[in-house]
Amino acid sequence: MKVGLDVGGTKAEAVVVNGDGGIIARVRLATGWGGEEIVRTVVAAVHAVAADAGAGLDAISSVGIGIPGQVDPGTGRVSHAVNLGVDELDLAAEVAPALGVTVRVENDVKAAAVGAYALRGTAHGLDLRHGSMAYLNLGTGVAAGIVVDGEVWRGAHGTAGEVGHVSVDPAGPLCRCGQHGCVEALAGGGAVAQRWGRPGRFPVLDVFDAADAGDETARELRAGIARGVAAAVRILVLTADVDVVVLGGGLTALGDRLLADVTAELVASAEASPFMRSLRLEERVELLPPGSPAAALGAAIIGAAHDPRPEEALTHG
Template sequence: MRLGIDIGGTKTAAVAMCADGRLSDQVRMPTGFGADAVVETALRTVERLTRVVGVAASAIGSIGIGIPGAVDGEAGRVAHAVNLGLEGLDLGPLLADRLGVAVRVENDVKAAALGAHHLLGADGPHPHSMAYLNLGTGLAAGIVLGGRLLRGARGVAGEIGHVPVDASGVQCACGQRGCLETVASGSAIARLWPTADPLPARELFAAAAAGHVQAVTARERFLTGVAAAVRLLVLTTDVDEVVIGGGLAALGEPLRAGVHRILNGWAADSAFLASLDLASRVRVIPLGFPAAAVGAALVGAQPWPKS
């Protein structure tokens, strides 16, 4: 039995995975803020999940943690996780000492990429290569090649949200101007479609479907940005599949159909893009699948070498 824990800004999700890769049980907990609270959240989550599964923590083979921020997987250290109030935390060693179980830590988007890759192989062979495009407040990607995470020399492989695409665009939080994240993310939708609705993306798509002219313009800007992210991932890594996940993946079929429409429109004007058949490579992750927690369980079970 191995555990995977996805520590998010407000909620922590965890899964227990059997040796054959099947998911056994899942739990959700609120996430605390600050270093001590994050550690306690992880400990409470392990205690609750082992109780649900019916085993002692000492019987767990491994534990993996997916968490936002800059992560040094080898050291188990997390830095710059602003939404969690972390500027530096040796999370892996601290938890391993408290639990007596091997603990590995990975960036949450990269962990989710492994989880999505695992899902794609549930009913057949795993694709040789896959990119996980995370559409949340920001935009980032995780890339799996030959069953291994592509991390890069400094762990930033897949940070395509900070690739500038419009020199005259708005300033990004990273300090650059016109980054992809500024047009294809939850924060981009909030800027393009200001609203008090707690689910602005859903409201935007509903208003666009009803024919609201400004909503249609904002929706098309967003969808074009997502399609551009897919194109960028394929042109740089030529992955077999691009799986869209993150909070905005809850848009479901309207998101998938819209991105396919944009990609097919580009293909109609470009024989080169037509030859790549971009639209056929894109899917949206099923609603409710705990990709980051599943990926964390896999990270915990097998230390992925840097590549």
């Protein structure tokens, strides 16, 4: 059995994947703050999900961890995971002795890209050894992971897919990176909430509801979200020519309300260009099914990559 974890700012989700590639157990625990607590959370989550699967640690062949921040996949070191209180943490080295299994660590968006690729392949009966997909994560920030023929495409320096800080409107809102009009400044949940400036548990949902009620500020923000996401889709298709862009992350809880806005923006922006219309971008965008454990599943697949049969693990993912 293989274990995968998605470690987020508030919760850690763990899954157990059996030899046939099926998820047979899934648990969530609150995430601790700081390096020591992250290690404790990961170890506790592995024990909990193994128990939920009715197995001991001796039945687990590998552990994969998806986590925010910069990750050196060759060593398992994590840096700049600011939302977790981690500056530098050798996560694999800290966790492996406590579990007695091989541990691999990957950036959470890249792990989610692998998981989304596997889930989509299973749902559509695709050969996962061939094809391409971009996973666009729409959360507090915006980032993407690209999978080609079942493998994460990292680029020369590991930044392939970092579309959040591509400026698409030099006259647009100021981004936290210092540029104006970045994709993230338009479509990131944190930036939208800051510009909305009104209290609420789910500011982006409030923006959509207020826009439907005719609030002009909300309508501008909502239109900006569609422009930002559509721009990211165009960037991913025009640079990597992926088959499909799958939208995931917290903003996708809006479901078809978000997807309809994005596809309408893609159609409108391509109206004057026969070339852009020929790409049919509106047909190459999908939503990750709600509740899908994409990052945890992807982490399990990545963690099992040392297995002599990694292709089988991916194909059944």
